[in-house]
Every structure is written in structure tokens, then in C-alpha cells.
Amino acid sequence: YMFRSYESGRSGFVTLIANYAPLQDAYGGPNYFALDPNALYEIHLDNNGDAKEDITFQFRFNHAFASGTGAALNIGGKNVAVPLIQVGPVTAPNGATQNTRETFTVTMVRGDRRSGTRSAVTHATTGSSTFDKPLDNIGEKTFGAGNGYAQYAAQFVHPVKLPGCADGRVFVGQRKDPFAVPLGKIFDLINLNPLGPTVNGNTDTLADKNVTSLILEVPIACITQGSEPVVGGWTTASLRQGRLLDPTPRPGLSTSALKGGAWGQVSRL
Numbered sequence: 001y002m003f004r005s006y007e008s009g010r011s012g013f014v015t016l017i018a019n020y021a022p023l024q025d026a027y028g029g030p031n032y033f034a035l036d037p038n039a040l041y042e043i044h045l046d047n048n049g050d051a052k053e054d055i056t057f058q059f060r061f062n063h064a065f066a067s068g069t070g071a072a073l074n075i076g077g078k079n080v081a082v083p084l085i086q087v088g089p090v091t092a093p094n095g096a097t098q099n100t101r102e103t104f105t106v107t108m109v110r111g112d113r114r115s116g117t118r119s120a121v122t123h124a125t126t127g128s129s130t131f132d133k134p135l136d137n138i139g140e141k142t143f144g145a146g147n148g149y150a151q152y153a154a155q156f157v158h159p160v161k162l163p164g165c166a167d168g169r170v171f172v173g174q175r176k177d178p179f180a181v182p183l184g185k186i187f188d189l190i191n192l193n194p195l196g197p198t199v200n201g202n203t204d205t206l207a208d209k210n211v212t213s214l215i216l217e218v219p220i221a222c223i224t225q226g227s228e229p230v231v232g233g234w235t236t237a238s239l240r241q242g243r244l245l246d247p248t249p250r251p252g253l254s255t256s257a258l259k260g261g262a263w264g265q266v267s268r269l
Helices: 148-156
Strands: 002-007 013-024 039-046 055-065 072-075 078-081 100-110 117-120 131-133 158-161 168-176 210-219 232-245 257-266
Touching: 002 232, 013 039, 013 168, 013 232, 039 210, 131 148, 131 168, 148 168
Parallel strands: none
Antiparallel strands: 002 013, 013 210, 039 055, 039 232, 055 100, 072 078, 100 117, 100 131, 158 168, 168 210, 232 257
């Protein structure tokens, strides 16, 4: 969807951001906006100007029911499974009221994205190669009023060890859409006055929209080559080339299809 980078708040670091799943409404329940566990999301960096990736950060996602089969509520004396993200207030990762858990891994590849040298990015404190992604902002009754969701989501900013580099940080989760644009008017043959007041169609259509952001804070020295300060960056999403539907899928999430073959890049639109 979009890639950008900017100087981090920490000296000597740069923040890489890839935004996916645009135009998210806050009322997107009951499933909200999970990333595809069958997809490969990548941030590519070219640090020598040859238009080929020299460093790639690969993100893979996994979804699972918190208890293996999903949460159940006692209804009329019988435990009934419910298709909800949560069954009560949520304040910390993997709480008892959380029905599903979404995790991800990050792999750092030096050289070609498919044949280069691959190394796992790990948690700087626990050593784990698996990171938790926060639930989307369902609302104040779930996360608490005021800055309740901000406090919850802040627990998912993970310190990481980057192979061959100083430590960085990673976060994947829902953020406000960073664009300010009258989207509908733009695609209606530029039917607006871009220099006019924010009325009569010039209003920000994305003011109440969210995106899912993949955010990496990395040392500048980790991604630059020699004294060259310019780094090119772009993102891709890829799926396996083969897909076979199972007429009798197993219980659980994302079990209805078997996928295989080489990765094939898919359009961002």
C-alpha cells in the first residue's frame, strides 16, 4: 500500500514503515483486519543504487485461537463457542479474555530476496523469534477510556536483535491512516480545488480511517553501505503460486486451502 521512512527520534536510527489494508473503519468487527497468514510481506532496501534489493525484511503472520478451539460463553448452562475477538476487557498481551492471537516473525535477508543469506530477527530480551501483534482498537469498553488503547498497544513495541547490527525495535499493528486527502474527489477526474478551503469536497476523507502498519526502527549504519547516505526502499506482498481448496477443512483458522510453489508478487492494488 505505502512505504515511507524517516529519521527516528533516536539518534543514529531510521524508521521504516509499510502500511497495508487501507480504509479500515473502526467498526470492522467481528473479525477486524488481520494480515494474511498465507502471504509474505517484505520491505526491500537498495543501498548501492543498482535498483536491486541488498537488504530485505520479511514478515510472516500466524493466527490461532487462544485456547486452541476458541473462547466459549456459558449460555443456558452450555458452553457455546463464539466468533468474537474478545469476550471481555483486554489490557495486556494474551489475556484470558482474548479469543484469538496473531503473531509474526521477521527474517532479515542480505542479498537477493529469495537466494540471499537469511537470519532470524529475535527479541532482544527473551530471545524469541515470534512477536505478538496487538488487537485492533475495538473500543473503550474493551481497552479502557482515554488512552487505554495507547497503553495497551505500547506493550507490543518489541526490542529486537538485528543480525550483524545494533539492536532495533519492531511494531506491527493498527495506526491512523497517515494520508490527508479528499479521496473520492481525487478519482472523480480531480473534482476539487486543491488550494481551496476544506469544504465542499476538499475535506479529508481518511480522517477517521486506519491502516495496519509494519514498523521497523533500525540503525542507520545497519542499512547504509560505506559513506553512501542514500537508501532506496519499497515494499511487496507475495502469495504462493499454487492453491488447492479442501472440501473438508480442519477446525481452526485458515485451514480451508493448501498452498505451495514459488512466491509470486501480487499487485498492491
